[in-house]
Structures are given as C-alpha cells and as structure tokens.
Amino acid sequence: MKFLYGVLAFHVMVISWFILFLGDLGFTSSSLLSTVFAIGTYFALQYLGDRKKLATNQLTRKDYQYIMKNIKEATEKKKRLNKALFSVRSVHALKEIGQLNRSVSRVLKVVKKEPARFYEADHFFFYQLDSVVQLTEKYTFLASHSLKDEESRKALHETEDLIRKLTFAVEKELASILSNDFEDLSAEREIAEHSIHLQGSVKPEKVKQHD
Known part of the structure; x- marks a missing residue:
C-alpha cells in the first residue's frame, strides 16, 4: 500500500506543479508547494488507510503498532530461516x-493480512x-561440518526429527487460526444446500386453461 500511496502522491505533485507554474507562481515556488502537497497527500492516505485497517480489525492504534512491531521482528527471523x-x-533435509x-x-x-489474528497466533510468534x-x-x-562419527549422525537425526515435529506444530497452529473461517464456510455451505433443497422441493403450479 505504501508504494501505491507514493505513486498517488507523485501524481499529485506533478499535477499541482503544472497548475501552480501555469498560474505564474514561478518555478521554485511551484516546486516547493507541489512537494508539500505530495508529502501531505502521502501521509493523509497513510493515515486514512491505517484508520480503515484499525476499524476493520477492531484494534486500537496502540495494539496495531504493537502487532506491527512483532510482525517486523518475525519477518527478520523468517529471513534467517530463508538463509538457513x-x-x-x-535433499531430504531440504x-x-x-x-x-x-x-x-x-x-x-x-x-x-488480518492483524487482529495476531492474538490467536501469539504462541507461534x-x-x-x-x-x-x-x-x-x-x-x-x-x-x-560433514562429521561422520556416530554422535554427530545421531545429533543430526534427532534434529531432523524435531524439525518434523515443529512443522506439524506450526501447521496445527495455522489450522487453529483458520478454524473459525472453516466453521463459517461450513455454515454458509449448509445454508446454500438448504436453499437449493427448498427450491428443488417447490414445484411450479400448472396454469389452468380456460375454455
């Protein structure tokens, strides 16, 4: 979204510069004012975007900042995981x-995508x-280090086993986070199936022909 805000702010700067310059304001003054308009537009869009996100997720600004801080830290840890x-x-370990x-x-x-879910995933974070x-x-x-002794092979094997268990635990955490979504989907499917069943059971009445 920040990239989109930047693009919109840039367009505001260009358009406002032409309007001001053609209005005989001068090159320097037009440049300064159009830059101010662009910066103001960027921060206004960011503020409105944040407000909308807070309202959608039913979060206070303090909660949102706290969540974003933890997401940023988690993203840095994810980079370490990518490096590893x-x-x-x-091939097996890969x-x-x-x-x-x-x-x-x-x-x-x-x-x-949905910061409010952070509190459902706090164990993960x-x-x-x-x-x-x-x-x-x-x-x-x-x-x-490619160590060939029995103790090193045992340590690697145990670590691989722990990695498998961690993978299962993370997937279980994800399933728990999305459990309400699946329940909502199931409820919507039942309603849709019931609606289809009702429509199928209602037979159209035959129109009587009059002599």
Missing part, C-alpha cells in the same frame, strides 16, 4: 526445512518461531 534453507545440502519454511510463511501471511529458527540454524551448522 539455502545452506542445506541434503524437503523438511522447505515445508517448515512454507508453513511459517503461511502463518505470517495470514496475520499480515513468542515460542514456535524462535525454536524453528534456532533449530534450523543449528542443523545447518552441524550438517555443514
């Missing part, structure tokens, strides 16, 4: 960590994500 993913050499990475991305995508990143980084560190 590209360091994996094993598949496991790739699935975990996709699950994390899906949770973040849902919360970014405060516990699971840290475990995911730390465990993945630990695994890639151990795997990169």
Whole structure:
C-alpha cells in the first residue's frame, strides 16, 4: 500500500506543479508547494488507510503498532530461516526445512493480512518461531561440518526429527487460526444446500386453461 500511496502522491505533485507554474507562481515556488502537497497527500492516505485497517480489525492504534512491531521482528527471523534453507545440502533435509519454511510463511501471511489474528497466533510468534529458527540454524551448522562419527549422525537425526515435529506444530497452529473461517464456510455451505433443497422441493403450479 505504501508504494501505491507514493505513486498517488507523485501524481499529485506533478499535477499541482503544472497548475501552480501555469498560474505564474514561478518555478521554485511551484516546486516547493507541489512537494508539500505530495508529502501531505502521502501521509493523509497513510493515515486514512491505517484508520480503515484499525476499524476493520477492531484494534486500537496502540495494539496495531504493537502487532506491527512483532510482525517486523518475525519477518527478520523468517529471513534467517530463508538463509538457513539455502545452506542445506541434503535433499531430504531440504524437503523438511522447505515445508517448515512454507508453513511459517503461511502463518505470517495470514496475520499480515488480518492483524487482529495476531492474538490467536501469539504462541507461534513468542515460542514456535524462535525454536524453528534456532533449530534450523543449528542443523545447518552441524550438517555443514560433514562429521561422520556416530554422535554427530545421531545429533543430526534427532534434529531432523524435531524439525518434523515443529512443522506439524506450526501447521496445527495455522489450522487453529483458520478454524473459525472453516466453521463459517461450513455454515454458509449448509445454508446454500438448504436453499437449493427448498427450491428443488417447490414445484411450479400448472396454469389452468380456460375454455
């Protein structure tokens, strides 16, 4: 949205500059005023956009800022997870960590789109994500050293097992976040099916012909 606001503000600046300049205001004055108009437009659009988002998600500005702060921190952790993913050499491990990475991305995508869901996913943000990143980084560190002794292989195997369990836990968290959506969808489907059933059971009356 910020990019769109910037584009609109730029158009305001260009149009207002031409109007002011053609009105004999002068190049410098026109440039300064059009820049002020553009900056004002950008922040006004951002303010209105934030207000709409707050109203839609039923959040206070303080709550919204708190959520955005946590999403920003989570995004930085996600970058570390991406970096670890590209360091994996094993095809099997790449598949496991790739699935975990996709699950994390899906949770973040849902919360970014609907910030109010953050409180439904607080366990993910405060516990699971840290475990995911730390465990993945630990695994890639151990795997990169290619140690062949029994203890190292055992540690890698146990870490892979934990990664699978974490993937399942994150997917379960996502299912919990979206559970209300599935319930609403199920209710809407039942209403639609009931409506179709009623329409099918009502037979049109035959029009009587008069002699």
